[in-house]
Amino acid sequence: MNRTLEYILQRVQKPARYTGGEYNEVVKERQTVTTRFALCFPDTYEIGMSNLGCRILYGVMNQRPDVWCERCFAPWGDMEEELRQAGLQLYALESGDPIADFDIIGFSLGYEMAYSNVLNMLDLAGLPLHSEDRIELTPLVVAGGTCCYNPEPLAPFIDLFVLGEGEEVTLEYIDLYQQAVEEGWSKREFLLEAAKIKGIYVPSLYEPVYRPDGTLEEIKVSEGAPQTVTKRIVQNMDQAYFPVKTIIPSTEIVHDRVMLELFRGCIRGCRFCQAGYVYRPVRSRSPELLAQYGKAACEDSGYQEMTLSSLSSTDYPCLMQLCDELLDYCAPRDIGLSLPSLRADTFSMGLMERLQRVRKGGLTFAPEAGTQRLRDAINKNLREEDLLQSVRTAFSGGWNGVKLYFMLGLPTETDEDVLGIADLARKVYFAWRECTPNRARGVRITVSTSWFVPKPHTAFQWEPQIPMEEYQRRVDLLRDALKRDKSITYNWHDPHTSYLEAIFSRGDRRLASVLEYAWQNGAKMDAWNEYFDYQRWMDALEACGLSGDFYACRERRPDEVFPWARLSVGVSTEFLWREREQCYNSQTTPDCRTRCSGCGANQLLTGGGRCG
């Protein structure tokens, strides 16, 4: 280890996150590999190491003998300061080599609030921020992850974006890159070829043209680039890579357990949910394979905890069978098994009893809206009676805490819907009084509301976010309604981050200058309260002559050209529009298992595969 670094590590908080050397870290000989890839996560080690997607890509790339993929995370403020002072460049954990010397630098973009860290990490690496200022092919700067379904605010900084699941396409563009290096292509030559790979979006080949009112007229396509870039998916989950053998951090991370991915996609079709649309269609792993992976992952990691992680795990068709098999393995070894997401309607005491034998602390449900009418409008197919039945069972079984999550500002929401949240919470409280075996212990019911952020590629992509004052008024309304209920705690999300998310998630390329301005003025780690400064972003918008409300609070025209108009997740715009109209009629759409609603995503399945 570099002496200066050793010196620094004595002075920073939690130094173990900057050293590498964990169990299962992949180390290769520099001379034996042709391509070095720096997998960068624009947040702390603890967050980044909890990301299943990164673990998969790390494994997939390192399976190839000619590629060495290493990790790099955003340093916390104290470490950044030390690095800058010592003149050390951002380095990869495995080798300690500066990532600027790597072939490819790949960012994982999961949330908008990490954008400033992307710029900061490029800068810490000693690289020019703008793609056009990085003249050479090497290092190539790429990005993948959920944000890439509208990556426009980052377009000038990134050479290419990967849409969808990266297992296959990553290896494809690495092959092309190797060919380019061997044959001495220019960066432009490489990017033109890369754009022909399915799922790759090269932003420099697309040019947005604006109208005087700031909306898009069109997005021009350079010759040779595809008119539309469609996301990639893994066709068969049983053949997809699963990280059985994966890095086990030596320091505690956020999700410090085995994560068993049951399936991708979600059958539900909640109209506000971006994940529900962009990960379509549903593709499941077989229970036999999952049981095998789960056990093997426990054996290899030594973890004492396993969680079933998918968008709505209780929708997994063979859940009971799988749980029984896993429990047979876990129980005698004191390995805890848990489900992070529960749906009230499929919840059964038996399942809960089976899974969380020891901990009876809290249960979490997300009704999202307070009235049946609004839940129908957003297609959250959760009936009040089912929720109450579930909590009754739970309370009878000795649980004494429930967390309920809601959103304020959903399309068509009225004050009646807001007050409906208070009613529902009270009904949950009465269910507890009715069913608990132990009233003396009391109950904790927590109601949390966030401010709805309309997202690209959803039925609500045309919707305005309600104004901040209106959000605050609805918060106050609900707070007043819950004031007298001692057993109900009400938390509401700070609106500032949600407003910025609303701006950036549907933002266009002009926001890149806002991002750069904010970064120049100190923005970084914006997902952290310690660093987030709302005013800094408002100043940045103003300095760039852009209005936040234009992006957040403007209702889009039906024929709006979206900044992501050239990008497709396989779900047709007509379908999304239909879903929006269904919302205004408070009509639900059945889940994909009950009936296909013809969203178009099945066409992503080659060879006539069916969703499910």
Added chain:
Amino acid sequence: MADRLLFSKTGRARYISHLDLMRTFQRAFARAGIAIKHTEGFNPHPFVSIALPLSVGYSSQCEILEFSLLEGTLAEEVPARLTAAMPEGIVIHQCYEARRKLKELRYINYIMNLEYSEGRPQESEPAMAELLGRESLTVKKKSNKAKAGFTEVDLIPLIRSWRIECQSDTMTLDAVLAAQNPGLNPELLRTVFCQTYPQFTPEFVTFHRREVLDGEGEPFR
């Protein structure tokens, strides 16, 4: 009585904290397929306990961990199998049945390396010798128990022996210090030295535990 491991913690593993190291051991036993006793109660987990927590950043070649080996694994197999399941920098040297109580572990031999990259000032050696040779060396130590928020400790009785060795750009202090009740963290010696002789403040100091000793000065196992 319990079983013990003697292990070292060097290189990149130096930065693993005490709590994280315990977790790492719990997992490593499971990875290595070595069955050990679990705690009883609500949330059972593998029981491990590390004697005399090492400060983050220090290296050591004489750490001791207590646990109980269950049937199925021979003690002599443990070091190799467990080391293979460990992160880089942690090596298990011995696994044996504990024969004596931990409180008989009285001293720790530390190697403290003070580095001066611009060259070590000549006078730093006599300065250190002067400091350690004093009759008494009382310092204020933070304490949550004491009313004033600190207590006064005399360091001299906590130092059993010491030796200084110098190179052109380093000064190495080889010291045997009290291990517990109360123990002396060599960091405190650095602090006192730098306070007393600020002109000889080194750029960088490393700490290494070389051996744990009993009351007779013999290695403790």
